[in-house]
Amino acid sequence: MTLAFPVLQELKPDRAQATAAGSLASLIWLTLGAFAIGSEGFMIAGLLPALARDLNVGLPAAGHLITAFSLVYAIGAPVMAVLTAGLERRRLLVVAMGGFALGNLLAALAPGYAALLAARLLLALSAASFMPAASGYAAALGGPERRGRALSAVTTGLTLAIIGGVPLGVLVGQGFGWRATFFGVAGLAVFSLFGILTRLPSQRPGVTAGLGERLALAKRRDILGVLVTNVLTVAGTFTVYTYLSVFIASVAGLGSQALAPVLLGFGLAGAVGTQLSGSAADRWGARMIVIIAGWLALVAYLAFSLSAALGPARAIPVLLPAILIWGLASWGLITAQQARLVGLAPALAPISLSMNSSAIYLGSAMGAAAGAVVIANGAMERLGWAAAGFGLAALLSVLLSGGSTSGRS
Template sequence: MSILWLALAAFAIGTETFVIAGLLPAIAADLGISVSAAGQLVTAYALTYAVGSPILAVTLNNIDRRTVLSLALSTFIAGNLVAVIASGFPLLLASRMLMALGAGLCMPTALGVSVAVASPERRGRAVALVTSGLTVATVIGVPLGNLIGSVLNWRATFAMVALLGAVALAGLRLGLPRGLPKNTASLGERLAVARHRNVLVALLITILWALGGFTVFTYFAVPLHGLGFNANDVSLALLTFGVAAAIGNMTGGLLADRLGTIATAALGLAGMASALILHSLVLKIMPDHARYAVLGAIFLWGISGWAFYPAQVASIIRIEPQASMIALSLNASAMYLGFALGGALGGAVLTALSPTDLGWVGGAGVSAALLVHLVRGWQGRPKPVKIAG
């Protein structure tokens, strides 16, 4: 039962991470700032998560995991409550950074705890159940949060996330035993894994993939509003993306087993880059008939982009099988660093170009990830044996 509370915590964190994309225009209008400025709420959150997660994990290495989870969720809840009452952009920005500290401490701890409380033959399923909270958030939490924000206001969405976090916290306080193993790696162990050349290349690919996706996703609602999408239409588009992401995540895992991680990741990156570039082309070439075509591009983006992720995770585990949790923690930080860079780049695109240019810029980032991935795969092939004679 405690695994379900961990999954609910992941659901709350996933909802908060991704729902902001649909709320940015309303936040910007309410606070009297530009949408590109509001987008830095995403950059600040992601950058704080990327940097804060490993630092907090090492700092709190010797504290009981139950206590760490309670601290993490309490911090996350407090950040959402501050957002509810934030009267200006600086306080809202600070609230997002507070949420990120809580989320960045909670997720790796939750994965470690899920392994500790599960029996050996169920550990894989336990980890999958916790991470499914993030996937389900894209299907249910994000569209629901966006809908609540449109019917009430954006502050109500933060209140909803705080409530979800509070329920998860109460369940974990009641359901988790004390004295759980402290499996967090030391800073030296993390650095040793990070110095591995193949790990560094894999982290670069993750950064570029995340950068490309969040260049567009951060400002998800902006080009849609230009097509005449109302709040309900944006919620439908977010639901489309979430369903596609869930399908892509499952499909990517299956294909990685059958085709291999290199081929599956390459297909995912190629499809995602094509979908993002198509997103821009549709908006520029056929704006009067783009509604369904844009939804199609969003669906292809969700499937292909999230088909890449399980293949990438599997390949990273194979690089460092004895230190897989460390490598995956580094990959999570790389992903959020990419989210931060993507949010900043998307804001620059809106300032210098237009919303219709977000797709091709994001697609260029994913194409760069594909290029690095293909070079890595080619260099990793067995060298042909020369036969004398």
């Protein structure tokens, strides 16, 4: 899973570097790379039942493929940022995307569970290296005047992956087998790699914060509060999302053919939530939007639990709207939380946002692990309750933290 929220790497480019290559059109190759990473990361949840059957492992063990990926990403992102700080930026992008292509090929050819797990660890390290570097490269190339448009090249790739890449990947997996999806993503990665090599200009490394600076910022109570909330929020999301295919089959009797449309609806709702929460946070304050989104997510999780109690015949009218509310709220909440971090420490935003990325992946690892425990105990219908526990804890952490002095964060 690649719940990728790209962040600005701590770059301080000079004006000559920022205006090099003129047009931002060449960033389409970073868009493609982000699309490949986002598609691979999210669609694997829909492939877990087939993976478990083919590899002769239980569903919880298959879910650990997501847990391991997320944990390695959470730890690897800041470590890789420090270790690769001195590398020329295009070279780093080439190495990272090359590793991602190789990881997908190894996953497609994996003879067993251990080999697939190893391939996913390589994918995690590659994605953790590529996504921050891609955002930093785009920001430097765009310069102050075009930074927003440049960064949108990366976020657009992720958005398109969530809306279209994931449902398409699930359909490919259902039609041609789960290995075909990894082959397909490997092809996208190679295409992106070719474009990066031939179309992107070289870019000198910038100034990157060390691990000590990151840890010092995390000691701030307000920053730590936001990061903890994000861990809990994403944990709730991935408690259900990791096992969504088997959950909707068990609760509502929806077969595998219904998964792609459900994921499409979730992705569209998430895209809408991202856009609405950003503008709403500017108008009413990010903390208020986080509270509203937190309540909506909690209602969605409780609706999941209700649908499990209703039985398959009556569950669908409750479950499907709840999935849309869940997508809207969960993505909107994370977007508003990013705005809170920037508002709390504008000058340190690149560092806090990169730490936020690690918090998000730590949360996804926790959620996938929690879901595995629930399923291992034969309590599929209780996934909603487990997610609601995380959602309630996240909401309480916001309510008890209070607002900033301005009341806007």
